[in-house]
Amino acid sequence: MRVLVSAFDAGSSGISSYTQELAKLLSKDVKVSLLAFQDLNLLGVDVIAIRLRGRSRALPLMTFLRNAERVREVAKEFDLIHETLSPWGSVGQRFVTTRWGYVSYLELAWIRLTGLSSVEKWGAFPVTLQHYLMDRRSRRRAKFVIDVSRETGHFVPPPVEPRPPKSYQCSTLRVLFVSRDLGMPRKNLRVVMEALELVKVPVELHLVGRGREPGPRPTFQLIRHETLSREDVISLMREVDLLVLPSTYEELGFVGLEAYSVGLPVITSDIPSFRAVFKVSPKFHPRDPRALANIISSLTCEELEKMGRESREYVIRSNEVARRKILELYRLVLHS
Incomplete structure (x- = not known):
């Protein structure tokens, strides 16, 4: 074939x-x-x-x-x-x-x-x-x-190749946000900025993408990485503790699957595509920074490591489901 x-x-x-x-x-x-x-x-x-x-x-x-x-x-x-x-x-x-x-x-x-x-x-x-x-x-x-964006009878989990798992050495919580344009409203960086002002633990925010972050100058540490290649983003994922996907609309959010592939925990907004794809991630309403802050504040280093391990295991299972479904679909199409 x-x-x-x-x-x-x-x-x-x-x-x-x-x-x-x-x-x-x-x-x-x-x-x-x-x-x-x-x-x-x-x-x-x-x-x-x-x-x-x-x-x-x-x-x-x-x-x-x-x-x-x-x-x-x-x-x-x-x-x-x-x-x-x-x-x-x-x-x-x-x-x-x-x-x-x-x-x-x-x-x-x-x-x-x-x-x-x-x-x-x-x-x-x-x-x-x-x-x-x-x-x-x-x-x-x-x-x-x-x-690939909603749970229907035709849903096939989007695949991503598992990579060697990251390790954890928590002190300051390092949060990652990725967008090709940091100022894009639907990517919703603002809610992350507002949430991190409310958390009860030391935190730093790593930003990947062009443009400027919205809102006033934050009180927490902000580290800008500008635009990075896909492989450089995945390398950065090994150096941080958590990825947040707060979008108000997203067709897939593939960067979250790349985080899963290295065992980096992901928190997502509660939108249909994220509910379909990111099964093991905590979710919050995309207009509720306090709900996001509460999730972040509740996570210990041990819980982050457990979430990361479960995320990577989920990818491995999903890949096999996708593989079986697609090959069976090909056989049906070729013999129809």
Whole structure:
């Protein structure tokens, strides 16, 4: 069985990480290739790199139409396409696709308008309309639609490769927050800043991402790491004690799974995608800094270590569930 995973795009953030991890998981059982729009080295996976012509972030539908025939030529060599980024698998005759998110497109456009940085929000409605058209194309043509953001009958846990577990030497509690843009409203850094002012233990906050944190100057120690590569973020996870994902909306939050993979505990906001993916994480209402502060204040070093161990074990179990479900799905699709 030859499977093409389509497609890796470094600009798609968490989806790009998911795509890499999916390809690595599948490579243990099938002959898998990964279509990539940038250069990428992935151990055990054949990467087919294509440079998109006439690419425009503001016009993703036009970008697809300009490059669809080139991708179709690649896709025809495979038995099945696993689409992670629509509509780049829809050029094939036999493919499964991935559903991201859990809100309507109108709601998503409003989230982008109110929850993104000022430059990006102007494209909220026109860009979301194009994504609606591209997603609709893929879902109408696909043999199966996998959910990764909500618990449905089609939910498949997103995989992530387990890494060597971190160790704990607690004194000051080191909290990590990661976002490509620290000022993005829906990422909700503000609630973390407010919560850490309320905690009863010594704490320092490590920030990864561009931009500035919201609100007044904090009384706790703040350490800025600016923008880091994915591997550098994972290395930093070994040096801190806790990751907080406080988003008001998130399709997946893959950085949390990367934390799980090294045994770093994660606290998340109580939103549908996090309830589906981060089963062993404590949760709080995303507008309630006191609830977050109470969770943080209650955690001892021993409890953090136990949470981290359970998180990593959860990843191992989830990977096996994902592997079994996907391989069975492939068999059904190929014999339908």
